[in-house]
Amino acid sequence: MNISDFIFKETRNTIEKATYTWKTPSNIALVKYWGKTEPQLPKNASISFTLNNCHTITTIEFTKTKKVTEANFELYFEGNKKDDFKPKIAKFFSRIEKYCPYILEYSMVINSENSFPHSSGIASSASGMSAIAMCLMSLEKELTPSLSLESLNKKASFLARLGSGSASRSIEGPMVVWGEHPKIKGSSDLFGTKFPYEVHPIFKDYQDSILLVDKGEKQVSSTVGHNLMHNHPYAEQRFKQANENLDKLSIILQEGNIKEFINLVESEALTLHAMMLTSNPYFILMKPNTLEIINKIWEFRLATKSNICFTLDAGANVHILYPKAEKQAVEDFIKADLLKYCQKNQYICDSTGLGAQTS
Numbered sequence: 001m002n003i004s005d006f007i008f009k010e011t012r013n014t015i016e017k018a019t020y021t022w023k024t025p026s027n028i029a030l031v032k033y034w035g036k037t038e039p040q041l042p043k044n045a046s047i048s049f050t051l052n053n054c055h056t057i058t059t060i061e062f063t064k065t066k067k068v069t070e071a072n073f074e075l076y077f078e079g080n081k082k083d084d085f086k087p088k089i090a091k092f093f094s095r096i097e098k099y100c101p102y103i104l105e106y107s108m109v110i111n112s113e114n115s116f117p118h119s120s121g122i123a124s125s126a127s128g129m130s131a132i133a134m135c136l137m138s139l140e141k142e143l144t145p146s147l148s149l150e151s152l153n154k155k156a157s158f159l160a161r162l163g164s165g166s167a168s169r170s171i172e173g174p175m176v177v178w179g180e181h182p183k184i185k186g187s188s189d190l191f192g193t194k195f196p197y198e199v200h201p202i203f204k205d206y207q208d209s210i211l212l213v214d215k216g217e218k219q220v221s222s223t224v225g226h227n228l229m230h231n232h233p234y235a236e237q238r239f240k241q242a243n244e245n246l247d248k249l250s251i252i253l254q255e256g257n258i259k260e261f262i263n264l265v266e267s268e269a270l271t272l273h274a275m276m277l278t279s280n281p282y283f284i285l286m287k288p289n290t291l292e293i294i295n296k297i298w299e300f301r302l303a304t305k306s307n308i309c310f311t312l313d314a315g316a317n318v319h320i321l322y323p324k325a326e327k328q329a330v331e332d333f334i335k336a337d338l339l340k341y342c343q344k345n346q347y348i349c350d351s352t353g354l355g356a357q358t359s
Contacts (some may be wrong), residue, residue, distance in 0.1 A: 003190065004144035006099045006158050015232045016064045020138035025053040025235075025358040026116070027169045027208065028208060028266050028311060028319050031246045032272045033179060035229030035239065039095060040165050043229065045181035047249060048166070049206060049321075050173025051352030054116045056124070058131035061109040062139055064065040070094065073108035092129065092163035100136055102143060116348060118216040124243030125222070129163030130156070130170035134356050156356070157191035165223075168192040174352035175199065175206045175253070183247045205324045209334060210348040213289045213341060214316040220276070220283045222314050228279035238275060242268075258323070262309040265321065267282040276314070287316040289341035294318065296337055306330070324351070 033046035036142070071093035075082050089110070092102060112131065114124055133156045140155075141147050153171050160167035161178070168191055169176040175195035181187045185196045229235045244266055252260045276283045290312070297310050297320065308322045308330055322330050331349070339345045 001009065002156065006109050006155050008100055008102065008140065008144075008344075011102065012065075012145065013143050015062070017062065017140065018139060018142065020135040021057065021059040021063045021359045022131045022134035022138070022356055023055050023057045023175070023359055024127050024134060024170050025051045025353050026056075026124065026127045027051055027173075027176065028321075029166065029169075029314065030268065031242055031249055032268050033165060033242070034226060034275055034314075035232075036165055036226050036271055040161050041167060042179040043235070044239040045177060045179030045184065045187060045194065045246050046166075046169070046242070047175060047246055048169045049208065050170065050176060050353050050355055051208060051350045054127065054210070054352040056114050056127035056205065056350060057359070058110065058112040058128070058129045058135060058153050060111075060132065060135040062065045062106040063108075064105060069104070069107050071097070071108070072106075073110055074260055076109070076111045078113045079111075080117070085131050088163075089132070090134070095162040095297065096136075096159050100153070102139065103136065106139075115230075116210075116319075117212065125164035126160075126166040129167035130160040130356060132162040132163065133157075133167070134171070134358070139350060154191050155222070156351045159216065161191060166227075167191070170355065172355040174204070174354060176355075177246070181243060181246055183250060189227050195250075195253070197250065197254050201252050202256050202258060202323050203253055203261075204352070207322050207324055207327055207330070208350045209320040209322075209330065210350060211293055211318040211320065211338060212336070212346045212348070213287050213318060213343060215343050220314075223325075225276060225279075225283070225314055228281070229231060229275065232275065232279055234275065234278060238271065241271070258307050259296070264309065265311050266309050269310065270324050272314065273312060277328065285315055286312070290316045290318055292341050293338055297343075300333055300337070304329070308333075 027048040027050050029048040033042045035043035119268045141193045157168045157171045168178045176192040176194040177187050181190050188195045
C-alpha cells in the first residue's frame with residue numbers, strides 16, 4: 001500500500017455525536033528500532049510481542065461543529081486535565097489531517113488512563129497513540145461503513161505511527177513487525193503487520209514480568225534518543241545488524257530454538273543501550289538495580305537451566321521473558337531475589353496479547 005491509500009476519500013454518513021472507547025496494549029520490542037526519519041519512518045525493521053495487561057483505555061467524545069483550521073480537543077489523563085500532554089497530541093492531529101480531514105469538523109474530549117506508570121519506559125506512547133488512532137478509525141468506519149476490518153487496522157497502525165513509531169505495533173498481536181524487510185512478507189515502513197509465519201508453540205503464550213526499577217519519567221525521551229542516531233558513528237552498522245537479527249529471529253520463532261532466542265533478545269537489549277552510551281550527548285538509562293537484576297537473571301539461568309531472559313526498552317525497567325511452563329518458578333525467583341531491586345517492590349505480570357479491543 002502507498003501513502004495515498006490512506007487519504008480519506010468520501011463520507012457516506014453524517015454523524016452528529018459519537019463516543020468510542022478502546023483498550024490498546026503496550027508492546028515490547030525483541031529486535032529494536034532506534035533511529036528514524038520524518039515522518040516517523042524507521043531506519044530498520046523491528047518486531048515486538050504485543051502485551052496484554054499493560055494497556056491504555058481511551059474514550060473520545062466527538063461532537064460535530066463548524067470546520068476549523070486545527071483540531072479542537074480537550075485532554076484528560078486519569079481524571080485530570082493534562083494541558084502539558086496537549087502539544088504532542090496536537091502535533092499528531094496536525095500530521096494526520098490530510099488522512100482524516102473529518103477531525104477538523106468535530107470537537108473532541110479525550111479521556112485516557114493507563115494500567116501502568118506513564119513515561120517510565122513501558123511504551124506508554126505506543127498504547128496511548130494506538131488507542132486514539134482506534135477511536136478515530138471507529139468514527140471513520142461509521143462515516144464510511146464499507147471500510148473493511150483489514151483496511152481499518154492498517155490505517156489505524158499507519159495513523160498511530162505518526163504519533164509514536166512503536167504505536168504501529170500495538171494494533172494487533174501477538175507479534176508485529178514494523179519496517180520493510182525483504183524476508184518478512186507484507187512488511188512496510190508505513191504500518192505494522194502481524195508476523196506472517198507460523199510460530200513455534202513455545203512462543204505462542206510467552207510471559208513478560210516487568211520489574212519496575214524506576215517508575216519516574218525517563219531521563220531522555222524516545223524522540224530525543226532517536227534523533228541522536230542521525231550523526232552516530234555506529235548508526236549504519238546498527239541498522240544493518242538489526243535487520244540481520246530480524247532475519248535470524250524469524251527463523252528462531254518458527255523453529256522454536258529458545259537458546260538462540262535468549263542470546264539474540266538479550267544482545268538486542270544491550271545494543272540499544274550501547275547506542276545511547278556512545279551517542280553525543282550520551283545517556284545512561286539503566287540504573288544500578290537494572291544491572292543487579294540482569295546479573296541475578298544470568299546466575300539463576302546458569303544454576304537452574306531455566307529459559308528465562310531479559311530485555312529492556314529505553315529506560316531502567318527490566319522485562320523478564322520466559323515460557324509459560326516456567327511461570328511459577330520465575331515468579332518464585334522474582335519474589336525471593338529480585339523484588340528488593342524494584343521501586344516499592346512493584347512489578348507487573350504480563351503475557352502476549354492480541355492487540356486492540358473495543359468496549
